Amino acid sequence: MTGLTLIGFQDSVYTRAVRLALSEKALAYAYDEVNPFTEDGQARLAGDHPFGRVPVLRHEAFDLYETQAILGYLDDAFDAPQLFPEDARARARVRQVMGITDSYLYQPLVRQVFSHGVYRAHMGLAAEAAVLRQGLAASGPVLDALEGIAAAGLVLTGRDVSRADCLLAPMIDYFALVPEGRAMLEARPALSRWFAGISARAAFAETRPGFVAVLEGGR
Structure with missing residues (x-):
């Protein structure tokens, strides 16, 4: 135990x-x-x-x-599998992605786009279109930064799972439930490949909140 x-x-x-x-x-x-x-x-x-x-x-x-x-x-x-790579540069990238996620991504992609794009309506709460627009505008530079990191291939590969994947994936999953967010993700090929890989893993499906299926069924 x-x-x-x-x-x-x-x-x-x-x-x-x-x-x-x-x-x-x-x-x-x-x-x-x-x-x-x-x-x-x-x-x-x-x-x-x-x-x-x-x-x-x-x-x-x-x-x-x-x-x-x-x-x-x-x-x-706890023992392997470790969620932190051995290579020093890959470790630095993991820390960098986690810092970006907490400092620059969570607020626009989750609190603004996801919340005012789908979640508040699902919960019977009023959403603000202006907040959604602000979040979408602020999301572009964050996604661009992550696209560059994913394209470099040290982390966000969709194959080897790191702490950065664990932190980032739930937020991108929520962001992509909003049609405009999904389009912004799909416009970034390296980040899209990463998300396709991580979302195909059993752990991703096992941990997905139940209400997401309800939202997706209403599209």
Whole structure:
């Protein structure tokens, strides 16, 4: 037994990033679903996360939050397959992609494009077309940066899975649910090849939130 418990919210891209890593490493774990956007969820997270967010990983008596820290811990604490390449330059690219994802990609692609393009309507909430447009405008330079990295071939190959793949894939998956986002992705061949490869993996399908099938069925 691994002694692992993941506290998360299934719609969260960051929760899914950890679930992808756990699946790729074939690690068994208990899962505790908590909605951080409700009062009950915030009450349950008290003592686990000082900022009331998910995911939180519990390994026996050791609790850890922040997705990048969790992904690194899973590699350090458990055996192969490792999700961090041996080559120094490839390692640097993994760190770079993760930094880009957190700092420049999450807000426009997920919080703006995905949220106001499909998710808010799915949840019965009002969406703002202006926010969607802002997100699409800001997404282009981020995708261009990742296209260059993917084209260089050190990481984002769609074959060898790294921590960067685990962090990035859930966000691109959500972004591509919006027709304009899908078109922007398809206009970047290296990034599209990467996404086709990563989305064909069993872990990707296993961790995909159930509501995505509902959204795709409504296209």
